[in-house]
Amino acid sequence: MGLLLGGSVWLLATARERALRLARGMTSELRGTRDDLESTLNAIPDLLFELGLDGRIHHLRHSRAALLPAPAQMLVGQRMQDIVAPDAAAGCLAALQAAHDTGHSAGHQYRLGSGGDERWFELSIARKENAAPGEAPRFIALSRDITERKLSEARTYHLAYFDALTGLPNRRMLLDRMERSLDAARRAGQVGALLFIDLDNFKQINDARGHSLGDLLLVQVAQRLVDLLAPGDIVARLGGDEFVVLVHDLAGGMQDAGPAAMAVAETLRVALEAPYTIHQHLYSSTASIGITLFPKPDEGVEDLLREADTAMYRAKDLGRNRIRFYEAAMQADVQERLTLEQDLKNAAAEGQLAAFVQPQVNAAGVVVGGELLMRWNHPVRGSVPPARFIPVAEASGLILRMGDWMILQACETLARLQAAQRDLSISVNVSERQFRQDDFVERMRGVLVSTGANPAHLILEVTESLLIENLDDTIARMTELRRLGVRFSIDDFGTGYSSLAYLKRLPLYELKIDKSFVQDAPHDPNDTAIVQSIISVARHLNLHVVAEGVETRAQADFLVASQCNGLQGYLFGRPEPLQQWLARQLQGG
Ligand SMILES: Nc1nc2c(ncn2[C@@H]2O[C@H](COP(=O)(O)OP(=O)(O)OP(=O)(O)O)[C@@H](O)[C@H]2O)c(=O)[nH]1
Numbered sequence: 062m063g064l065l066l067g068g069s070v071w072l073l074a075t076a077r078e079r080a081l082r083l084a085r086g087m088t089s090e091l092r093g094t095r096d097d098l099e100s101t102l103n104a105i106p107d108l109l110f111e112l113g114l115d116g117r118i119h120h121l122r123h124s125r126a127a128l129l130p131a132p133a134q135m136l137v138g139q140r141m142q143d144i145v146a147p148d149a150a151a152g153c154l155a156a157l158q159a160a161h162d163t164g165h166s167a168g169h170q171y172r173l174g175s176g177g178d179e180r181w182f183e184l185s186i187a188r189k190e191n192a193a194p195g196e197a198p199r200f201i202a203l204s205r206d207i208t209e210r211k212l213s214e215a216r217t218y219h220l221a222y223f224d225a226l227t228g229l230p231n232r233r234m235l236l237d238r239m240e241r242s243l244d245a246a247r248r249a250g251q252v253g254a255l256l257f258i259d260l261d262n263f264k265q266i267n268d269a270r271g272h273s274l275g276d277l278l279l280v281q282v283a284q285r286l287v288d289l290l291a292p293g294d295i296v297a298r299l300g301g302d303e304f305v306v307l308v309h310d311l312a313g314g315m316q317d318a319g320p321a322a323m324a325v326a327e328t329l330r331v332a333l334e335a336p337y338t339i340h341q342h343l344y345s346s347t348a349s350i351g352i353t354l355f356p357k358p359d360e361g362v363e364d365l366l367r368e369a370d371t372a373m374y375r376a377k378d379l380g381r382n383r384i385r386f387y388e389a390a391m392q393a394d395v396q397e398r399l400t401l402e403q404d405l406k407n408a409a410a411e412g413q414l415a416a417f418v419q420p421q422v423n424a425a426g427v428v429v430g431g432e433l434l435m436r437w438n439h440p441v442r443g444s445v446p447p448a449r450f451i452p453v454a455e456a457s458g459l460i461l462r463m464g465d466w467m468i469l470q471a472c473e474t475l476a477r478l479q480a481a482q483r484d485l486s487i488s489v490n491v492s493e494r495q496f497r498q499d500d501f502v503e504r505m506r507g508v509l510v511s512t513g514a515n516p517a518h519l520i521l522e523v524t525e526s527l528l529i530e531n532l533d534d535t536i537a538r539m540t541e542l543r544r545l546g547v548r549f550s551i552d553d554f555g556t557g558y559s560s561l562a563y564l565k566r567l568p569l570y571e572l573k574i575d576k577s578f579v580q581d582a583p584h585d586p587n588d589t590a591i592v593q594s595i596i597s598v599a600r601h602l603n604l605h606v607v608a609e610g611v612e613t614r615a616q617a618d619f620l621v622a623s624q625c626n627g628l629q630g631y632l633f634g635r636p637e638p639l640q641q642w643l644a645r646q647l648q649g650g
Pocket of ligand 1: 263264265271273
């Protein structure tokens with residue numbers, strides 16, 4: 062019995078021992094699991110809440126206490142709506158409700174703080190499934206700080222939609238906004254305008270003062286445009302020196318919108334022409350502006366942009382620092398120009414371009430020289446007027462090759478006249494682009510040497526506008542060319558800036574009175590007075606004067622009586638092919 066009892070006690074003790082060991086093992090396992098869980102939770106960089114459906118915080122893990130808006134113990138017991146802004150709280154409560162309905166919710170984002178302290182969070186919420194029946198539901202919510210991701214998204218958005226230099230919207234953003242404006246204008250029956258703005262001769266500032274100064278100018282231009290914007294309108298930078306202003310709701314109809322758009326453009330034009338101060342220096346710049354109105358039937362944003370661009374180009378053609386409205390005819394003109402440019406490229410190779418010469422006579426009517434003129438005999442169009450193809454040649458750069466060829470013709474002609482002891486001079490036009498080429502002086506020297514022409518008989522005709530741009534550089538270049546022996550004449554004098562102050566500073570030989578003044582002299586008192594005053598200015602400055610477009614004996618007599626030195630016009634000869642004229646001169650005139 063004792064043995065039995067003893068055995069039972071031993072058995073019981075052993076079972077207890079085993080149960081205790083098992084319990085100890087389980088406790089230790091549970092502790093391990095709990096520790097693992099604790100470590101896992103600590104490793105999660107998010108805030109972890111236990112919430113009620115009403116947004117009350119029942120528990121909060123604060124391993125990232127820095128992210129909390131207040132110490133953790135102060136937050137427990139409070140409701141979300143007591144802690145965060147009303148809009149953020151409303152979103153969080155909606156996310157809780159969604160988790161209540163479906164078991165979980167993820168992706169709701171909310172913001173805490175504002176300005177520089179602003180931080181963004183994203184919520185993931187799961188409903189706790191172990192609530193006893195009748196017990197209010199509880200939720201576990203992870204709140205992840207996504208501020209860095211938001212900032213990086215904002216940076217990417219900014220890079221994609223804004224111009225880095227000026228901070229203005231870029232082309233993509235503009236197109237997007239235009240799309241919306243166009244829709245809104247159609248729906249509201251309102252007319253808006255698109256203004257295409259391109260700075261005039263911006264390349265010169267870049268070339269002369271450097272790209273970084275050009276950048277600073279662009280930034281100031283952007284600022285001036287922004288300062289003048291009406292609320293809701295936008296200004297974008299398309300790239301380079303091109304800006305676009307989108308003006309909404311100008312008027313209820315095209316009739317009234319036109320003048321209103323013009324008034325806006327004029328305000329911008331005037332603002333942009335005021336001097337710019339950069340690094341304590343003053344710079345001047347102007348802009349050409351093209352306008353198109355919208356909406357127009359069947360026209361999308363790209364059409365509108367193209368129209369405003371076309372109108373801007375027309376403003377440039379008309380002399381820059383101007384505003385032009387788009388007209389449908391302009392598009393045809395652009396097409397025509399492109400075709401002309403293409404044809405002009407082939408023209409030189411196919412021998413369609415020819416040099417003509419128009420004689421110049423002295424007061425006694427004796428031929429003293431001639432002006433070389435370019436003629437283009439197009440196989441289909443026939444003779445294309447220089448006023449039509451020279452601007453195309455200028456714009457496309459073809460003028461450089463064409464100009465070189467004309468200078469070569471002039472020098473070869475001079476060499477042949479010299480060889481025959483014919484003491485005549487030849488004038489040839491030099492375009493601004495040609496004159497400003499870096500190696501223009503060297504090219505001139507090369508042609509003079511290779512042809513053996515006497516430079517004293519070569520007269521380079523330049524326009525007033527060429528002279529006035531970069532006056533100091535112009536003077537330096539002209540002086541170098543003067544040293545080679547060539548002489549300078551101002552073509553179409555009186556039609557451009559006519560600033561007499563610069564005449565004194567330039568190493569000039571001659572003024573050519575524009576034919577528009579000669580035409581109505583001596584009958585028109587104004588033109589007569591202009592012609593006489595040009596001759597008088599020339600005499601005081603010791604310059605030779607040639608009148609162009611002399612067609613009648615009365616004009617010639619008046620000019621000679623007014624002491625004009627040279628005459629050119631139909632009265633003395635129409636332009637004729639150079640070789641034909643030269644052959645006659647070589648035979649004695
Ligand atoms: N500084 C600066 N220059 C730029 C930038 N982007 C383009 N450009 C230059 O801007 C100039 C634009 O010249 P254009 O508009 O073609 O010609 P322009 O000299 O203004 O002459 P017009 O437009 O015919 O009056 C070019 O020389 C470009 O190299 C930029 O971000 N910064």
